[in-house]
Amino acid sequence: MPVVGFHQARRPRQTHRARIKRELSWPRPGGIALSLAGAAIIFSGAQALAPGVDPGLPSPAAAPAHSLTTPDTSAGPARSFASTQSSASPAETQSGATPSRPAQQPSKGPSTLSGAGSSPSPITGTAAAPLVAGAAADSPLQKLFESGNATPKDRALWDINDPGSPLALVNKRRPLHPEAYVPANLVVPAVEAGSAEPPLLRADAAAAAERMFAAAAADGVRITIKSSYRSFDTQVSVYNGYVANKGTAATDTTSARPGFSEHQTGLAMDIGDANAGTACDFSSCFASTAAARWVAAHGADYGFVVRYAPGEESVTGYLAEPWHLRYLGITVARDMDVRGIHSYEEYAGLPGAPDYK
Ligand SMILES: [Zn+2]
Known part of the structure; x- marks a missing residue:
């Protein structure tokens, strides 16, 4: 299966990456301590684990559509989505982070990008109070923010434990807290839907997706969501559907439990390739599609x-999913790319999450 060839081929600076890995060489004591502290906070409020949904698999047909979507997926300005839950707004700015190619102006969702308007400097992190809460003190993520060039600009969002932050780190050992978290600013991006499920993302991720899809289209690549x-709740229903079909053990090998899925943050999306058909949707062969190649090469310029x-399965806890994109913001995504770091866990200097504890 032509799964890994492209990704491996484009990995830059292998020597540099290897050096970084040696430097990190985790688990490191600092990372563990911070991780445990973060885990303690997270798990202190966690309830008994309920089943949930895999980060990348499509919903079974029997699963009910989640209640927050609307059937209108026609192209148009991103529409605001009412939410009853307030949360910190994303504050990513694009200054100093212009995509490498022309892109359409994004359709604006509700005005949530104003941020705090404050500069992230002066900046000095300490081991006791790292700049980015939850990340290891000497991690690349921490260093990027210490440089003063990172986004988001809103200091309140410099927290990988906050599901409302673009920096949120969610994996099998880091559930969302609260577990029923709902993003405050979900919008329908003006992009092509590739399934019956209407696209729905946080406003910052939606705007970035619109720019990215438009740039890909200019290259003849039709990416869909x-x-x-x-x-x-949707994940509970879907997971139960999987369990009914193939049992808990098999489901757990491919599905995330509810509260453990990046999709719940509104910052993740699974893409398709409209020109390639559906044969490789959610399959390893998707890596060979034009869409997968395009996002692997250019996604960081749009924050994905x-x-x-x-090659990161033991760290992320999941088999390779060339269709699952996560919005981290342009500066973080680009820094990971430049450094040749391919897991957010490593970038944040935290131990991997190969399974549930
Ligand atoms: Zn996914």
Whole structure:
């Protein structure tokens, strides 16, 4: 299967990456301590684990559509989506981070990008109070923010434990807290839907997706969104559907439990390739599609990374998913790319999450 060839081929600076890996050489004591502290906070409020949905698999047909979507997926300005839950707004700015190619102006969702308007400097992190809460003190993520060039600009969002932050780190050992978290600013991006599930993303991720899809279209690549925001309740229903079909053990090998899925943050999406058909949707062969190649090469310029990269299975806890993109913001995504780091766990200097504890 031509799964890993492209990704491996484009990995830059292998020597540099290897050096970084040696430097990180985790688990490191600092990372563990911070991780445990973060985990303690997270798990202190966690309830008994309920079943949930895999980060990348499509919803079974029997699964009910989540209640927050609307059937209108026609192209048009991103529409605001009412939410009863307030949350910190994303504050990513694009200054100093112009995509490498022309892109359409994004359709604006509700005005949530104003941020705090404050500069992230002066900046000095300490081991006791790292700049980015939850990330290891000497991690690349921490260093990027210490440089003063990172986004988001809103200091309140410099927290990988905050599901409302573009920096949120969610994996099998880091559930969302609260577990039923709902993003405050979900919008329908003006992009092509690749399934019956209407696209729904946080406003910052939606605007970035619009720019990215438009740039890809200019290159003749028709990216679609197969699945994006999924609520906790939807994941419960879908997971139960999988369990009914193939049992818990098999389901757990491919599905995330509810409250453990990046899709619940509104920052993740599974893409398709309209020109390639559906044969490779959610399959390893998707890596060979034009859409997968395009996002692997250019996604960082729009703030997206391929979250579950080949070769990172023991770190991310998931097999490679060349269709699952995570919005981290342009500066973080580009820094990961430049450094040749292909898991967010490593970038944040935290231990991997190969399974549930
Ligand atoms: Zn996914």
